[in-house]
Amino acid sequence: MEITLKVFRYNPEKDAKWHYETYVIEGQPTDRVLDLLEYVKGYIDGTLSFRRSCAHGVCGSDAMRINGRNRLACKALVRDVGTKITVEPLIGLKVIKDLIVDMEPFFDNYKKILPFLINETPPPADGKERYQSPEDRAIFDDTTKCILCACCTTSCPSFWANDDYVGPAAIVNAHRFIFDSRDEAANERLKVLNSMFGVYRCHTIFNCTEACPREIQVTKAIGEVKMAILRGKIK
Amino acid sequence: MQSRPAPQPGLTFEYLMWLFIRISGLGLYLVALVGVTAALVMGARTQLDMGTLIRWTFFPNSGHVANAGVDLELGWVSLLWQIMQGMAVVFGVTHGMNGLRNILEDFISNKGTRLVVRVIIILLWILFLYAAFTLVLSDTL
Structure with missing residues (x-):
């Protein structure tokens, strides 16, 4: 299935202001949002930055706003969040780069x-x-x-x-x-x-x-x- | 589990106001309940419409009754109802002003700004209480 992934991007060394980039990629209903982000980073844009570690809902590194709601990217499945997905950093903390915030x-x-x-x-x-x-x-x-x-x-x-x-x-x-x-x-x-x-x-x-x-x-x-x-x- | 040694976190201003908000919230319900019930017993069933009844309950100034074209009776303006009115005013104004303070202070981390906001809120609180009680005390008939 085709998935439209809209990602918050901000590189303080290059960007005067944040912006969104949209990636249209192939995925499965059982893919996790983290899998989609890994795909974008691995095959489309290696500069995309986000935290991840265990990728199994235990370490808590990949918390982010997915379709306006705070979730762990490794626990959010495409079938649960839909095929149009917006990913943003957590709010209330300063953005360091892309989806990484100052904790x-x-x-x-x-x-x-x-x-x-x-x-x-x-x-x-x-x-x-x-x-x-x-x-x-x-x-x-x-x-x-x-x-x-x-x-x-x-x-x-x-x-x-x-x-x-x-x-x-x-x-x-x-x-x-x-x-x-x-x-x-x-x-x-x-x-x-x-x-x-x-x-x-x-x-x-x-x-x-x-x-x-x-x-x-x-x-x-x-x-x-x-x-x-x-x-x-x-x- | 047995209760362990009592924590002594101390009586802070925030704690006391948190407690007051809950007590005054319940107090307002009580005042309203007593007010509505008593008004109905005293004749509001046939002499007041719902809007007038509610106005009288929360602010039982005899003017509300007079405006309704109802003959004034002593029951509406007795000391008991002035006390009830006083409680409604004190609970309501303090509850509301503290709620305003609480919400504003969510957004204020600067101590100086917080002090200024508190002073303004206290002055407003005094003004509202003064205005309300002036109405109460002038309502002696």
Whole structure:
């Protein structure tokens, strides 16, 4: 089948302004958008730039706007997005070249919530792991699935407006540790999220939940963090 | 899972306003419900049309009733209804102005600009409350 692929192009060394280029190529309904981009890069225009790594929906490198919606190019099939496909970089982050955006503001916000296990209590005497019941694990199971692709954060109008807002991905990762029974730094994380650019910039519009390629209930997780602040306890 | 040690994130301005927005939202529903129910019981069923009833509920100035050509009764202008009116005004104006602040501040990262916007919003908030309460207090009959 014939596929019309319209791609956002911008080379800061050559272009005064961004533009779109359209490629008409042959493809299959089961092709992924990433396959189409690889084809263009390999056979039509080697200067096309985009990030990709595992190409199997795990690394989160190839997040981009496909037909106006944030998706992973490696998980978006032609049969799902149609034969007229527009591919653009994520919005809310500065474009470096073509489909590559500067992820630094995203990761700066991620670092603010201390995304690592903090436990000052000495490990068990037998030197083995700190046990956690399946029930305790289930509480934050959903938010462990985050691959930091930035689909959620860059679908959030509050983040578009102001990248000081920590964004949904940072809150999801804070949730992952705040609700972990082995972690002891919920206070520090909640202090960050209880600030002007913490959870209160979330206006519950659910774009993040819609955008997440891992189907994490992002808005629900943000709501649970708000409730933890409100109730003063973690359950 | 047992509740773990209570986090103490502190009472921040954003937290308090977030909480206020929810409480005042519910409060407005309560005021409206009580207002509509009481008005119907007091005779609005036969003497007020729907538009007048809703205006009176959210801003029960006796002028609304007078304009409707209904004989004024003490029930419309008693202290109870002035308190209800006051609650509707305070909740409504503060809820709305804080919503405006919240949305504007989504777009403001500069501290100076944020301060200017906050001052303007506070002045507007005071102006609206003053205007509303002037109407309430002048409505003593």
